[in-house]
Amino acid sequence: MRNTKLFIGRKIRDLREANRLTQAAFAERIGISTSYLNQIENNQRSVSASVLLALAEAFRIDISDLSSGESERLLSALSEALNDPLFETFRPSLQELKLVAQNAPGFAHALIAAHQAYRRNSEQLASFDDTLGRNTGFAEPSAYEEVRDFFHFVDNYIHELDLAAEELAAKLGIPERDPSAALPDHLEQRHGVRTVRGGADEGVLRRFDPETRTLYLNPFSPVSTRSFQAAFQIGELEMADAITAIAENAGFRTAEALDICRIGLANYFAGALMMPYEALLSSARELRHDLDLLATRFGASVEQVAHRLSTLQRPGRKGVPIFFARIDRAGNITKRHSAAKLQFARFGAACPLWNVHQAFETPGRIIRQLAETPDGVRYLCLATEIAKGGGGFRAPQRRYAIAVGCEVTHAGDFVYADDMDLTNRAAFDPIGISCRICERSGCAQRAVPPLKRRLVVDHNIRGAVPYRLD
Structure with a gap:
């Protein structure tokens, strides 16, 4: 086990409340003092390896449920916000962001909310919306x-x-x-x-x-x-x-x-x-x-x-960490959730290389894809089209594609992965979250440049896009 401090107070509190135990009863079950448990739940002290083992034994849970994936959604949203050129002069490390997400989630939510307001206001200004001049503050969500x-x-x-x-x-x-x-x-x-x-x-x-x-x-x-x-x-x-x-x-x-x-x-x-x-x-x-x-x-x-x-x-009875999204033909994500590391862009469209867009071309079939994001995490992705409507020949039909999948380490739990070569890295398609925050170079489907990369424009060379990333 790595010698890193683990602050998981919120998960410990959720586990205790799910089992309807007081702090005293919970502490007694895992053999620690009530004051120590109180400090753990408030992220004032880290959780030791012995406490993790006691939790696993007393409540029959997988240690990985507690020790991995901590605040992934908050961390992803925070990372995306800080990729904005607004924060160009300060680039916190991944470890710094993890510390904020784990120990100061309220501050992280406040920063994300402020950035969202900034983005909405900027979009209004850029488009010369007719509300310009009438809004006195940041646009609210x-x-x-x-x-x-x-x-x-x-x-x-x-x-x-x-x-x-x-x-x-x-x-x-x-x-x-x-x-x-x-x-x-x-x-x-x-x-x-x-x-x-x-x-x-x-x-x-x-x-x-x-x-x-x-x-x-x-x-x-x-x-x-x-x-x-x-x-x-x-x-x-x-x-x-x-x-x-x-x-x-x-x-x-x-x-x-x-x-x-x-x-x-x-x-x-x-x-x-x-x-x-x-x-x-x-x-x-x-x-x-x-x-x-x-x-x-x-x-x-x-x-x-x-x-x-x-x-x-x-808590203590989790299923396979799965992501789910529903997308319309224009690429709008109308439903989304991810219990996996894959997170969906809060601004902009989804990656065009993601197989969910192909689902509209083959209605009635489940399309499979092995995909890899720029951070090196690999996924099994499934997509299929669904139609909603009814009511006669002239009734409108609403068509969506749904996407569902998991990290490739869990692919064995899915029947859809049985005949796929999960060990061949070349079988994985490179996808991103959205072009604005994807720094993958050489992508033929890139729509717009990434926010934090300098562009090199050569008038004598023309590739898939009219620039290169420095």
Whole structure:
């Protein structure tokens, strides 16, 4: 074990709270004093090797869950912010950034928020937006961006809702019982809510009438969508207080962000109810993350399964660290989360060499790719197109591509990697996060230069782009 100091107070506290133990009881379980535990949880003291081993033995967890991947999402966002030319005169080392992310996460979040405001204001100025001259301060993040970042920095895992959903699923017999029958039955028996077919011309997935206690579901929606909407309504009725408390504690700037977060939390509960944690975790291992087989077993869609797999972040019972994203045809990332080291750009488009863009060319197929990012980390990447719509010949069809994958060290847990040569480095395509922060030279698909590299322009030589990186 490396002789480096490990400050993991937040993870230790999360583990203790997940097991519903006081500091005194937790400290006694691992054989340390309560005062020492208090100092560890507040990052005033590092964790020794003996304490790590005691944690692994007492709570049956993998030490790597605690000692690796510490604050990856925060570290990635902080690194991207500090790559801006604004900070050209100061380039902190990776070790310095890790220390900030681990020991002063509040400061890191504040710096990231300030940089986001700077970027938004700069974009307004550059485009001569008609709001120029009317804004007196930095542009604030949109409500949607605030909520997206909230889920991003809690690892897209909400412990209280996950446990409640798992407990209810056990009572309803899910997944052994088909959720498309179990969920409407529960709504009627527990809440007196009838589930009926909505009008074909309504154009909405779900409409709840609190006066008549009727839930209308779009008849053109797939069964998995109707089940999800029924699960959402259960979350709205049974978890309203818990959802409101979680959202209010997030400290959003606006009531709009608070409402969007409440919708997101109800969606989280719905996914956890259809695919309860332990059942999905064991099924994913048994079926080796075969998305179609998992979708069939849980009565869910491939997108719902892929998204839920990325939330398996329960302390002490984590699944394979998976990244998940949904992208439209214009390249906009409409959903994203990464429990792996791969992080998605907060500004700009995704790398055009990433296989998710090819999914639109081969609908109905899962495309595989071995990829390597500039930091040398290699990934198994899967992508497939999904279509949403229905309602007749003239009804609009929404088309997206979803991407899901893991670091290549976990590829053996996926059926999709069985016939791929994971040891041949030449088999891995070079991809980046986005052109603005990717310093890979010689990329034929580069759209714009990286922010922190000097350009060399030679009028006598023309390559794929009209410059070289110094």
